[in-house]
Amino acid sequence: MKTALTIAGSDSGGGAGIQADLKTFAAHSVYGMSVITAITAQNTVEVRSVQNIDEQIIQDQIEAVFDDLKVDAVKIGMLSSPSIVTTVAETLAKYQPNHIVLDPVMVSKGGHRLLAEDAISALKEELMPLADIITPNIPEAEILTEQKILNELDMKSACISFKKLGVKSVLLKGGHLSTDPNDLFYDGENFYWVKGKRVHTKNTHGTGCTLSSAIAANLAKGNTLLTSVQLAKAYIEVAIEHSLDLGNGHGPTNHFY
Numbered sequence: 001m002k003t004a005l006t007i008a009g010s011d012s013g014g015g016a017g018i019q020a021d022l023k024t025f026a027a028h029s030v031y032g033m034s035v036i037t038a039i040t041a042q043n044t045v046e047v048r049s050v051q052n053i054d055e056q057i058i059q060d061q062i063e064a065v066f067d068d069l070k071v072d073a074v075k076i077g078m079l080s081s082p083s084i085v086t087t088v089a090e091t092l093a094k095y096q097p098n099h100i101v102l103d104p105v106m107v108s109k110g111g112h113r114l115l116a117e118d119a120i121s122a123l124k125e126e127l128m129p130l131a132d133i134i135t136p137n138i139p140e141a142e143i144l145t146e147q148k149i150l151n152e153l154d155m156k157s158a159c160i161s162f163k164k165l166g167v168k169s170v171l172l173k174g175g176h177l178s179t180d181p182n183d184l185f186y187d188g189e190n191f192y193w194v195k196g197k198r199v200h201t202k203n204t205h206g207t208g209c210t211l212s213s214a215i216a217a218n219l220a221k222g223n224t225l226l227t228s229v230q231l232a233k234a235y236i237e238v239a240i241e242h243s244l245d246l247g248n249g250h251g252p253t254n255h256f257y
């Protein structure tokens with residue numbers, strides 16, 4: 001059985017975070033494991049409060065998994081604080097997992113911060129170079145590369161900036177542009193457009209979490225990075241097309257359409 005580990009925050013509403021990641025792993029027939037970094041009290045409308053998990057317990061969870069179980073791929077999501085970023089980076093460095101997918105989650109759709117502002121430099125310096133691929137959206141890429149991204153040409157130049165920051169490869173998600181949601185994959189040498197079509201729905205909660213964990217699941221199954229990205233993009237598009245009208249806010253994507 002292929003396996004994947006998510007290191008991320010819990011969403012009590014079940015649409016994003018750890019819950020979305022484990023559903024995505026299950027939908028790919030990959031055995032899922034989880035290290036919880038923070039607990040959010042959340043539904044489809046809002047994040048009400050956040051409790052960070054003690055760094056020692058985060059380290060213990062990672063060690064407990066790696067000391068006993070085989071881990072074919074790791075997905076990293078919400079990290080919340082600078083010391084959690086450092087704990088995750090230092091503990092993972094000891095185990096050198098085969099594949100690390102880093103979703104540099106910063107702010108929820110409702111505007112709640114999921115990564116403290118003073119954690120951004122630790123994320124850039126300690127964790128981004130460890131990852132095999134990072135999956136920023138445009139607002140996240142603008143903060144991380146300190147440049148405006150207004151069109152597809154700017155997306156290319158942001159990818160090159162990521163390489164200068166020591167990132168191995170990037171899937172820069174284009175969904176925030178007004179054009180079609182075409183994502184740009186850059187492996188440090190070549191650019192590949194992973195094209196998408198816009199699905200008009202308000203029910204898009206957890207899309208970023210689902211996409212990055214689908215990449216991890218496909219890597220765990222032995223696919224190349226490019227194939228994993230393409231398969232994950234196809235999966236998220238259909239999961240959004242079949243998204244669930246649950247709750248009063250942004251309903252979740254449908255992992256088992």
Ligand code: PLP
Pocket residue numbers: 008009010011016017018040042077078105107108109110114204205206207208209
């Ligand atoms: N809650 C948690 C725990 C998350 O990890 C994320 C995104 O990664 C979100 C919420 C944000 O989800 P959305 O962008 O759909 O609001």
